[in-house]
Amino acid sequence: MKLRAEELGLLARGAAVLGTGGGGDPHIGKLLAERAVREHGPVEIVAVGDLPDDACVLPVAMMGAPTVMVEKLPSADQISVAVQTLAKYVGKTPTHIACIEAGGVNSTVPVIAAAQLGLPLVDGDGMGRAFPELQMVLPTLAGIEATPMSIVDEKGNRGVFDTVTNEWAERLARSATVDMGCSAIVSLYAMTGAEIRGAFVAGTLSKCVALGRAIERAQSQHSDPVAAVVDELGGRLLHVGKVVDVQRRTTTGFARGDATVDGLDASHGEVMVLRFQNEHLVAELAGTAVATTPDLIIVLDTESGEPITTEALRYGHRVSVLAAPADERWHSPAGIELVGPRYFGYDLDPIRALETV
Amino acid sequence: MKLRAEELGLLARGAAVLGTGGGGDPHIGKLLAERAVREHGPVEIVAVGDLPDDACVLPVAMMGAPTVMVEKLPSADQISVAVQTLAKYVGKTPTHIACIEAGGVNSTVPVIAAAQLGLPLVDGDGMGRAFPELQMVLPTLAGIEATPMSIVDEKGNRGVFDTVTNEWAERLARSATVDMGCSAIVSLYAMTGAEIRGAFVAGTLSKCVALGRAIERAQSQHSDPVAAVVDELGGRLLHVGKVVDVQRRTTTGFARGDATVDGLDASHGEVMVLRFQNEHLVAELAGTAVATTPDLIIVLDTESGEPITTEALRYGHRVSVLAAPADERWHSPAGIELVGPRYFGYDLDPIRALETV
Known part of the structure; x- marks a missing residue:
């Protein structure tokens, strides 16, 4: 399955439904992802069940206040730099990109990373919805560490945190996010394919596209969306x-x-x-x-x-x-x-x- | 020249004079350094002029509020972990440790790192005194970057920052320091021997020991210290x-x-x-x-x-x-x-x- 430019609006819209108010503006998420896919080609989507056990999956997301995200967009390479900074720190070559949460921007930020880096994207996410703090993911319940994590701003500042708990990762990364202007790109919860299978919600991207399509269909058929x-x-x-x-x-x-x-x-x-x-x-x-x-x-x-x-x-x-x-x-x-x-x-x-x- | 346990009190006292009120309590600095030197042996002191051009010098310091430092001591390995975290990030093997400022604790924290890691210590510092913010060093005036820098707390949390300016390093590291409980150990301004010669104040440690000795002599001779x-x-x-x-x-x-x-x-x-x-x-x-x-x-x-x-x-x-x-x-x-x-x-x-x- 390939994610093409024309599906990105459906994805962003469906993800904003699951995002329960958070995860950023779907229109902005759609525009950013469309540009990346137009430039680098469609993104390959891989089912959670099809991931090799030893896949090196790096999730990526925007962190911060959505009120700020709508005015302060990521820079052209900020998203892929976040992934590359984490990859360099852990000394591994990523094989797949993933979403950590469903949300208008946070379902499309990983599409941008996948397109820019030429990597496939996992059809799943770490919550099945959006939550405000970074330790609030199913991988935390499965005992997976959020760190090492990277944090990158649009000015070129980069950081890496390696913490004793996922709550400490939230605390340090939140302060850095505030300093960086209340929004930043983070890459965290580096996992193997086997870990993803145990800790992720499978099929989130497909579900988002289906949700977006259901809304579009109801609109065009004048039924109740x-x-x-x-x-x-x-x-x-x-x-x-x-x-x-x-x-x-x-x-x-x-x-x-x-x-x-x-x-x-x-x-x-x-x-x-x-x-x-x-x-x-x-x-x-x-x-x-x-x-x-x-x-x-x-x-x-x-x-x-x-x-x-x-x-x-x-x-x-x-x-x-x-x-x-x-x-x-x-x-x-x-x-x-x-x-x-x-x-x-x-x-x-x-x-x-x-x-x- | 070797720095022995009996000189550490003189060093800490003289550094607290140059520290102009900051840089931490000399008594605590002395106790911490004495323990490290008793355990690992005297620390070799190298004159700035004797550094090889290609030396890999990693300065290390305590960052935060001295009011807190006197109550929250570093853990046994926190200081050497800060140096090792930076060394790993930059992919280099340190050959020397250095002080970034003169101050009761900040002249002895590098002694601890040097003793624990078995490395020689540079007889110099980055200010010739103490200043409160991390960009306030002569290396900044010489165009040397503060980052990559590491920041480490006593709980085991670690971070690395790589910033576009030294002021950004101060900002991000200050927030992390506050989160970490208002004091942390940082390693930053990694420099070559040639860079140290251009940007450091030479002879600070010797000067601190001489100052400490002048005070001690006046006390014992009942003259005016x-x-x-x-x-x-x-x-x-x-x-x-x-x-x-x-x-x-x-x-x-x-x-x-x-x-x-x-x-x-x-x-x-x-x-x-x-x-x-x-x-x-x-x-x-x-x-x-x-x-x-x-x-x-x-x-x-x-x-x-x-x-x-x-x-x-x-x-x-x-x-x-x-x-x-x-x-x-x-x-x-x-x-x-x-x-x-x-x-x-x-x-x-x-x-x-x-x-x-």
Whole structure:
């Protein structure tokens, strides 16, 4: 399977759905990847099951606040330099590139690396969604170390961290990201093919393209694109309404905030509040949580079905809020400890997307 | 020349004089170095002029707030790991260790590295004194890059930075230092022997030992140890008095503050204020600056002549404040731009130690 320029818009759009508000603007992700693929040719996609056991897979991602990423684009070679810096440090030649998370930019940044370096891209990711901190990946649950990792900015500054825990990698890399202007490119979680098979979510890129295609099909057939996404994900519709307030602040390298959505139509009279840190973490109806991390809380434009990232949310947006189940490994005790509501400061047990109907 | 355990106290004490309040507590520096030399044997000292042109010299230092360094000591192998991490990154085998600055801890940290690694130590340093930020070294004026540099903490976290300017190295390493608990060990400014000759102050370690010995001799002969330091440095006595106030805060990885010294004896009726950021930067008498960076502002215990670091200054201390000339390269326009009073936010032209008598 080859990823061609014409599929990149579908990929970025579907990834922004799974990105649950984070992972960066899909339009920017699409434009950057299209340029790379036009210049270097289509990118070969390899199924997780087809990876050689001894493959040297280097994931690559953008780290930082999506509010900044939309204004500060990576430089032409920043993405491949991040991969090359890590490869040189570990003294290995990469055979494959991978996505660490699903997200509008973070599903296409690896496409750019793969195109520029002429390497195949793994059809999978490390989360099955997006999360704000770098230790929040299934490989952490599988005991795989985030470091050595590289971090590179658009000015030419480079760093490598080699830390005692993945939380320390997050801490040091987050400070460097803030210094670098609140967004940077990182390459981390270097894995073998065998490790990828044990720790990744398989098929994420194909799923993103399918999601993007379902939205496009519903748009062209004038059917309900929100329903198409709910069908595709096995999720449920939580709320339909209009954004009436967004509180947003870019602090400690994250885009944090709350959005208030007044109910319309079936949700008339109900008010939903969304709490986010890059990604949506908690959805509350009338002050009571109805969906939480680790399950996916997704905001779509009600009319077009296009995913709306947290940094793009604005007053007046007509939106539909969905919940969908996360990869089951996130619901293990270790998974909940790593990414459950309490980690983010919400004194709540996790609420599953399909728990209360 | 060999540096033996019995000279380390002299070295640390003399370096704390040149450290102008910064560079860490000489007592701690002495204890750490004595342990290393007892365990691994005396350290060979090599004159700058005797270095082979192609020597691979790796300087090593403690970075952070001296207020923290006195409580958080480096781990047994942290110092040599910093050197080895840089050596591995640059792919070279170090032939010599060097001091980047003079200071109670920062003149003995390289002794520890040299003892542990069995390498000779260069008799020189990169400043001829101490300064608070890592780009503030004569090698920067000579166009030598601070990076690649390593940074290592006592928990086992390691990092490498490779930056576009020495100021960027300071910025990224300072944030990492703060994350690592406000003190870390760094190895940076890897240089050849030829580069060391062009960019270093020669003879610093010998000078520190001589300074330490002059203080010790005056103490044992019951002569004036402050006068002995003034003689040895070619400086002058600015003020004699009692510390009546110290404002101190540990912010952004530095120990910053002001100390007020009421005049006694010849200085009776005069009040001196010292402004510091790790090191003393400005000395004011009755609100007027009488000495500034880049020249050395040194605080000694009036009775014993022992140097007092900025983090050890306290109410009631009887102190003598001295000024002494810095290496002449610091008075070049580029030197003043890098470390003059205006860089630190004081709207003053630099005042030379021997300018106003």
